Amino acid sequence: xxxxxxxxxxxxxxxxxxxxxxxxxxxxxxxxxxxxxxxxxxxxxxxxxxxxxxxxxxxxxxxxxxxxxxxxxxxxxxxxxxxxxxxxxxxxxxxxxxxxxxxxxxxxxxxxxxxxxxxxxxxxxxxxxxxxxxxxxxxxxxxxxxxxxxxxxxxxxxxxxxxxxxxxxxxxxxxxxxxxxxxxxxxxxxxxxxxxxxxxxxxxxxxxxxxxxxxxxxxxxxxxxxxxxxxxxxxxxxxxxxxxxxxxxxxxxxxxxxxxxxxxxxxxxxxxxxxxxxxxxxxxxxxxxxxxxxxxxxxxxxxxxxxxxxxxxxxxxxxxxxxxxxxxxxxxxxxxxxxxxxxxxxxxxxxxxxxxxxxxxxxxxxxxxxxxxxxxxxxxxxxxxxxxxxx
Amino acid sequence: xxxxxxxxxxxxxxxxxxxxxxxxxxxxxxxxxxxxxxxxxxxxxxxxxxxxxxxxxxxxxxxxxxxxxxxxxxxxxxxxxxxxxxxxxxxxxxxxxxxxxxxxxxxxxxxxxxxxxxxxxxxxxxxxxxxxxxxxxxxxxxxxxxxxxxxxxxxxxxxxxxxxxxxxxxxxxxxxxxxxxxxxxxxxxxxxxxxxxxxxxxxxxxxxxxxxxxxxxxxxxxxxxxxxxxxxxxxxxxxxxxxxxxxxxxxxxxxxxxxxxxxxxxxxxxxxxxxxxxxxxxxxxxxxxxxxxxxxxxxxxxxxxxxxxxxxxxxxxxxxxxxxxxxxxxxxxxxxxxxxxxxxxxxxxxxxxxxxxxxxxxxxxxxxxxxxxxxxxxxxxxxxxxxxxxx
Numbered sequence: 186x187x188x189x190x191x192x193x194x195x196x197x198x199x200x201x202x203x204x205x206x207x208x209x210x211x212x213x214x215x216x217x218x219x220x221x222x223x224x225x226x227x228x229x230x231x232x233x234x235x236x237x238x239x240x241x242x243x244x245x246x247x248x249x250x251x252x253x254x255x256x257x258x259x260x261x262x263x264x265x266x267x268x269x270x271x272x273x274x275x276x277x278x279x280x281x282x283x284x285x286x287x288x289x290x291x292x293x294x295x296x297x298x299x300x301x302x303x304x305x306x307x308x309x310x311x312x313x314x315x316x317x318x319x320x321x322x323x324x325x326x327x328x329x330x331x332x333x334x335x336x337x338x339x340x341x342x343x344x345x346x347x348x349x350x351x352x353x354x355x356x357x358x359x360x361x362x363x364x365x366x367x368x369x370x371x372x373x374x375x376x377x378x379x380x381x382x383x384x385x386x387x388x389x390x391x392x393x394x395x396x397x398x399x400x401x402x403x404x405x406x407x408x409x410x411x412x413x414x415x416x417x418x419x420x421x422x423x424x425x426x427x428x429x430x431x432x433x434x435x436x437x438x439x440x441x442x443x444x445x446x447x448x449x450x451x452x453x454x455x456x457x458x459x460x461x462x463x464x465x466x467x468x469x470x471x472x473x474x475x476x477x478x479x480x481x482x483x484x485x486x487x488x489x490x491x492x493x494x495x496x497x498x499x500x501x502x503x504x505x506x507x508x509x510x511x512x513x514x515x516x517x518x519x520x521x522x523x524x525x526x527x528x529x530x531x532x533x534x535x536x537x538x539x540x541x542x543x544x545x546x547x548x549x550x551x552x553x554x555x556x557x558x559x560x561x562x563x564x565x566x567x568x569x570x571x572x573x574x575x576x
Numbered sequence: 577x578x579x580x581x582x583x584x585x586x587x588x589x590x591x592x593x594x595x596x597x598x599x600x601x602x603x604x605x606x607x608x609x610x611x612x613x614x615x616x617x618x619x620x621x622x623x624x625x626x627x628x629x630x631x632x633x634x635x636x637x638x639x640x641x642x643x644x645x646x647x648x649x650x651x652x653x654x655x656x657x658x659x660x661x662x663x664x665x666x667x668x669x670x671x672x673x674x675x676x677x678x679x680x681x682x683x684x685x686x687x688x689x690x691x692x693x694x695x696x697x698x699x700x701x702x703x704x705x706x707x708x709x710x711x712x713x714x715x716x717x718x719x720x721x722x723x724x725x726x727x728x729x730x731x732x733x734x735x736x737x738x739x740x741x742x743x744x745x746x747x748x749x750x751x752x753x754x755x756x757x758x759x760x761x762x763x764x765x766x767x768x769x770x771x772x773x774x775x776x777x778x779x780x781x782x783x784x785x786x787x788x789x790x791x792x793x794x795x796x797x798x799x800x801x802x803x804x805x806x807x808x809x810x811x812x813x814x815x816x817x818x819x820x821x822x823x824x825x826x827x828x829x830x831x832x833x834x835x836x837x838x839x840x841x842x843x844x845x846x847x848x849x850x851x852x853x854x855x856x857x858x859x860x861x862x863x864x865x866x867x868x869x870x871x872x873x874x875x876x877x878x879x880x881x882x883x884x885x886x887x888x889x890x891x892x893x894x895x896x897x898x899x900x901x902x903x904x905x906x907x908x909x910x911x912x913x914x915x916x917x918x919x920x921x922x923x924x925x926x927x928x929x930x931x932x933x934x935x936x937x938x939x940x941x942x943x944x945x946x947x948x949x950x951x952x953x954x955x956x957x958x959x960x961x962x963x964x965x966x967x
């Protein structure tokens with residue numbers, strides 16, 4: 186019996202994690218569920234998965250749950266979540282929280298120790314890679330990726346020596362706007378940006394996938410997750426999303442992981458690694474494989490990727506991590522503005538380029554520093570995007 | 577310093593093995609070279625690679641070499657090769673002999689013990705799988721495949737548990753006649769059959785690739801090499817020969833090995849397994865990857881594959897291995913007849929179907945039994961193909 190805390194249980198990854206646990210028949214169980222505001226779904230999950238504890242964002246939600254389910258420990262707010270992590274017993278945690286708010290819980294999990302972290306929260310590594318990975322190493326806590334690309338890389342690493350890696354190739358579907366010209370991109374709507382051709386995902390990641398910022402963040406994530414030099418991290422566009430990533434070795438062999446676009450596979454792999462168990466993912470058919478294309482990212486797509494490489498170069502040159510934190514925070518703010526209809530799609534990357542061009546690298550020694558740099562970057566991004574903050 | 581005996585040194589695989597050893601800079605060296613009749617090339621190899629011993633087929637060749645190079649041990653004939661294996665010291669052997677004649681040397685290598693066998697000789701396993709694998713297991717000798725498909729499977733196995741394998745998928749280029757109708761196949765020439773679209777290979781294997789018998793033999797080989805049930809061995813046609821094979825696991829993941837069509841990669845992998853070293857193989861470019869297609873084998877191509885499945889079913893039902901021995905021997909005889917212009921291309925599989933339909937399974941307990949069944953199958957095949965043997 187493995188006990189899995191699910192942080193972000195009502196989001197896309199959280200829901201699929203619970204499906205995997207339920208469907209796998211491996212005897213896994215979820216003692217802690219944490220979510221934001223989707224209390225309706227949480228109540229259903231409580232009935233179905235019988236957690237010992239839940240954590241929610243708002244006080245009123247916590248009180249409502251306490252009234253209905255006095256048998257459950259109910260925690261509330263960001264500090265409540267940290268307390269829930271401390272006080273609940275479990276063997277692993279899936280961190281599927283969205284955005285920078287996932288970082289403090291990751292650090293808390295590391296501090297708690299003795300747990301495996303299945304990490305779907307990109308921001309934890311993009312912004313906090315150095316601090317998080319070194320704390321995890323010291324605590325002997327392993328961090329396993331829950332994202333199709335980094336899971337594929339991990340799978341393609343197995344049984345090979347690290348010093349033989351020539352490069353990893355993260356595949357990118359290219360999103361809904363693959364091949365679009367700048368002109369055409371200027372007119373795209375929120376609805377179009379959310380319509381990913383292959384994956385059903387949350388809103389933030391769908392927009393990131395359309396701007397290619399998702400891949401840019403994955404480049405930075407890969408650097409920390411696998412201690413790889415940026416020159417060893419490449420991106421190829423693969424519109425079918427069947428090959429989830431590849432690793433090239435110096436004998437000329439490339440190992441690739443293929444699968445249907447189904448997050449249950451990387452979720453299950455992170456939970457059962459290094460073993461595999463049935464994940465519930467649909468198997469590949471010949472139809473899925475009939476044609477697989479690969480191409481270099483377009484000049485327009487490279488703008489986002491180049492931001493990642495520039496940021497990593499800056500970090501390598503200065504040992505100051507703020508450029509990645511700023512890129513991540515600013516992107517998160519800009520995506521929110523785009524979803525609210527306050528800026529255009531193209532304003533996202535345009536603004537990020539401006540922001541990184543003028544960013545002054547600073548050292549981030551703690552989660553506090555990171556949050557501060559993040560908050561400033563969000564404000565700077567809004568200002569650069571021409572948004573007047575109401576205060 | 578690893579000492580590698582190269583059996584079949586003047587053939588395509590042998591030549592590439594020596595290239596890999598020379599170019600790898602790993603400090604490998606070839607103390608024994610064995611070949612058939614290509615003495616001109618062998619003399620060059622002697623100068624360049626300075627073996628301690630050589631083995632050739634004909635007495636007159638052996639004598640000529642002895643006169644010119646009295647410093648080298650020269651062995652002659654099939655028994656001479658076995659003696660050379662016994663008397664020369666080496667750590668591993670590449671068995672790249674062509675046809676059934678490669679089997680006795682494999683057994684001799686196992687008997688010698690303390691060596692790794694890098695096996696390019698398919699017939700050893702197709703005809704002698706049961707005997708060879710159990711002898712190797714008993715002697716603690718490991719047998720590693722030198723063929724792009726089985727090497728890819730081995731690479732895709734690494735770091736995974738055997739009980740999680742759903743199936744392996746051997747890829748087939750489809751050869752020069754992919755998509756040809758029966759009618760069109762009836763008119764193809766030897767030259768056309770030898771013109772493989774992707775791989776430069778020996779004549780026998782080029783024709784086998786055109787008939788799909790190469791893949792049929794690989795299915796049987798896979799059964800013995802990896803103790804897999806026939807239902808777990810699939811074939812997909814992949815015209816670009818970039819994905820060399822795949823393994824599907826029961827979580828839905830498929831691990832694939834990609835590479836340029838260059839035998840130096842699987843040769844190097846078999847020599848340095850489980851490590852990787854530079855192989856000299858050209859790296860994949862985006863151009864190589866730009867489009868990868870997969871399709872089910874055509875009805876015509878399935879005829880050869882179905883022979884393999886029928887033979888494996890027969891073996892599973894009766895524990896009598898003769899059907900595979902007969903299929904292999906008859907195919908070898910028929911390919912020779914085709915290359916001599918004495919039968920048509922389509923007569924190869926047509927005759928094999930007739931032969932397997934009337935074959936009476938028999939037990940093969942020794943290499944002697946195998947050679948006897950093999951010889952009879954060759955005669956039967958010639959008779960069924962309408963060739964009158966002159967005796």
